[in-house]
Amino acid sequence: DKGNHRHFMAKEIYEQPETISHTLSHYVDMGNEAVALREALPFDFADLSRLTISACGTASFAGAIAKYWFERHARLPVDVDVASEFRYREPPLEKGGLSLFISQSGETADTLAALRYCAGQGQYVASIVNVAESTIARESQVVFPTLCGPEIGVASTKALTAQLTALASLVIAAGVARGTLDRTREAELVRALVALPSAVSAALGTESQIVEISRRLSKARDVLYLGRGPMFPVAMEGALKLKEISYIHAEGYAAGELKHGPIALVDEAMPVIVVAPSDELMEKTLSNMQEVAARGGQIILITDEDGARAVGEGVAETIVIPKVESFVAPILAMIPVQLLAYHTAVMMGTDVDQPRNLAKSVTVE
Ligand code: F6R
Numbered sequence: 001d002k003g004n005h006r007h008f009m010a011k012e013i014y015e016q017p018e019t020i021s022h023t024l025s026h027y028v029d030m031g032n033e034a035v036a037l038r039e040a041l042p043f044d045f046a047d048l049s050r051l052t053i054s055a056c057g058t059a060s061f062a063g064a065i066a067k068y069w070f071e072r073h074a075r076l077p078v079d080v081d082v083a084s085e086f087r088y089r090e091p092p093l094e095k096g097g098l099s100l101f102i103s104q105s106g107e108t109a110d111t112l113a114a115l116r117y118c119a120g121q122g123q124y125v126a127s128i129v130n131v132a133e134s135t136i137a138r139e140s141q142v143v144f145p146t147l148c149g150p151e152i153g154v155a156s157t158k159a160l161t162a163q164l165t166a167l168a169s170l171v172i173a174a175g176v177a178r179g180t181l182d183r184t185r186e187a188e189l190v191r192a193l194v195a196l197p198s199a200v201s202a203a204l205g206t207e208s209q210i211v212e213i214s215r216r217l218s219k220a221r222d223v224l225y226l227g228r229g230p231m232f233p234v235a236m237e238g239a240l241k242l243k244e245i246s247y248i249h250a251e252g253y254a255a256g257e258l259k260h261g262p263i264a265l266v267d268e269a270m271p272v273i274v275v276a277p278s279d280e281l282m283e284k285t286l287s288n289m290q291e292v293a294a295r296g297g298q299i300i301l302i303t304d305e306d307g308a309r310a311v312g313e314g315v316a317e318t319i320v321i322p323k324v325e326s327f328v329a330p331i332l333a334m335i336p337v338q339l340l341a342y343h344t345a346v347m348m349g350t351d352v353d354q355p356r357n358l359a360k361s362v363t364v365e
Helices: 008-014 016-027 057-073 083-089 109-120 158-177 183-204 207-217 231-246 255-260 282-294 305-311 326-348
Strands: 051-055 078-082 098-103 124-129 142-145 222-227 249-254 271-275 298-303 317-320
Touching: 008 016, 008 326, 016 142, 016 158, 016 183, 051 057, 051 083, 051 109, 057 078, 057 098, 057 158, 057 231, 057 326, 078 083, 083 109, 098 109, 109 124, 124 158, 142 158, 158 183, 158 326, 183 326, 207 317, 207 326, 222 231, 222 255, 222 282, 231 249, 231 255, 231 271, 231 326, 249 255, 255 282, 271 282, 271 326, 282 298, 282 305, 298 305, 298 326, 305 317
Parallel strands: 051 078, 051 098, 098 124, 124 142, 222 249, 222 271, 271 298, 298 317
Antiparallel strands: none
């Protein structure tokens, strides 16, 4: 049932304040502003020397964001790879290490094969899945659930933000166990997560502006998405979502890599979407933006109030989302990129919920 929405994807985008909050309530003890994992862990975060994450598509971008988080907040080194590369590479893995798999369906063939490889290497095997009775869930020693309900639209939206919510909770748990987050900081990060659903609701309020911007995107042949740090995987996800449902070619790039190649593509005809909330990296990204503007590039900036104030001239459109603690900013930044892809696809008249050539669950290799 789509409710009042035209597509399941729209319904699922709009459900995110609830689905994030529901997922969070599984991981967090709100009263104590602490993470309280209910799952019995066969490993101890304090003893790990490395975490290996494998997933496909959108779920792999959740893993890529988690890498920044685990490394910063838990000082835990993370390798993250798409499962189809990881499994055939057969990387050497230290016995007793932790391997984590992320999958909405829990049936993705490459992710499952990567899991079986890691289990065979004596790794602890954990997964973040949405479908509790799936193969990946069954074959994992510990399952961290996402509680976003069934996701019907082929393009993943609420599953991704639920995966990120679960991952953020694990990062806090790991940081506490490893002594890299003290009690005060733990409480701050938990509060930031708890405040996220209302920030997501506010970010959904950018929709009418995004409808207008999508009119412009729908005329483009190519779209470039840029982000730095944890916003780089957001850029990748924005590009993937646009490709999947609007069939417009899009690429996500690390902002700092712009001058190493893709800047050659920049002209008036190619919209450049820059994901840059105000943080310690924003200034660097702003200077990349100036390089785009100087070549006539049409910049669509996704930022917060402070970021919008800092940019000044040279930006065609600024989408302002609430300012939140940097930790949770990549989750919030998913909302405008989802809406941009959705409305562009609607404008182009594609089959949003059933895009051509795609399946909800990829059980072939
Ligand atoms: C993107 C999308 C795909 C899936 C990927 C993994 O919108 O839907 O990229 O994210 O096929 O699927 P799961 O999470 O089921 O393993």
